[in-house]
C-alpha cells in the first residue's frame with residue numbers, strides 16, 4: 019500500500035495508458051489522475067456519454083488529448099480485441115500501461131439461488147474478457163520501454179465470503195491469472211504485472227453491495243489514487259507478480 023506516495027507532477031508524461039471502466043467510479047478517477055500526471059489516456063467503457071464526460075474533463079483541465087474506446091466487455095469477441103489492438107497499434111504504436119478496472123458485482127446471494135446466466139456474465143466481464151483482451155494487447159505492451167499491467171482484485175479474491183458468488187470467484191481467478199502471466203514474463207524487465215485491490219471505496223458498486231453502509235465512512239476514489247499512480251508509473255519498476263493493496267488494512 020502506497021497511500022502516502024507523492025507522485026511527481028509529470029509522473030506519466032509521454033505514456034499511453036488504457037483504462038477500462040473509465041466512465042465511472044474508480045476507473046473514472048484513475049483516468050483523470052493519469053491524465054493529470056501527463057498520460058495520454060484511452061478511455062474504455064460501455065456507456066459512451068460517461069466516457070465523453072471524462073474526455074471533456076481531461077480536455078478542460080488541459081491534459082493530453084485522450085481517446086475514447088466504447089466497448090461492452092460482456093459481448094466482446096476475440097475479433098473485437100484483435101481489432102482494438104490493431105487500431106491502438108496504428109494510432110499509438112505501443113501501450114505503457116493497462117488498468118483492467120471494469121467490473122460487475124452480480125448479486126449478493128447464496129450460491130443455491132445463483133442464476134448460471136448471471137454467473138457467466140460476471141465471469142465474462144471480470145475475468146474472461148480482460149484475459150483475452152490482454153492476449154491481444156500484450157504485443158503493444160512489449161513495445162513499451164516500461165509498461166505496467168494492472169488487474170483489479172478485491173479482498174474477496176483472497177478469501178472467500180458467503181454470498182459473494184461469482185464476483186469472489188472471478189477475483190480469485192484474476193489473482194491466479196496474474197501469477198501465471200507474471201511468471202511467464204519474469205525475465206522481461208520492461209513489463210510488470212500485478213493485481214491491485216482498491217479496498218472499500220465510495221462508488222456505486224460498493225453502495226450496491228452494502229446498501230446499509232454510510233458511504234461517508236469510506237475513502238473516495240481520489241484518496242486511493244496514490245497507489246494507483248505508483249503502480250502505473252516508473253517508481254514501481256521491478257515490482258511484478260505482486261498482490262498490492264491501495265489502502266492500509268482496517269483496524
Ligand code: NDP
Nearest residue numbers: 039042043044064065090091092120121218219221223224
Ligand atoms: P463501478 O460500478 O462504480 O464502476 C465500474 C465501471 O466498470 C463502470 O464505469 C462500468 O461502466 C464499467 N463496466 C461494467 N461492466 C462493463 C462492461 N461489460 N463493459 C465495459 N465496462 C463495464 O465500480 P467501482 O469503481 O467500485 O469498481 C472498479 C473496480 O474495483 C472493479 O473491478 C471492482 O470489482 C473493484 N473493487 C471495488 C471496490 C469498491 O469498494 N468500490 C472494492 C474492491 C474491488 P458503466 O458506468 O457504463 O456501468
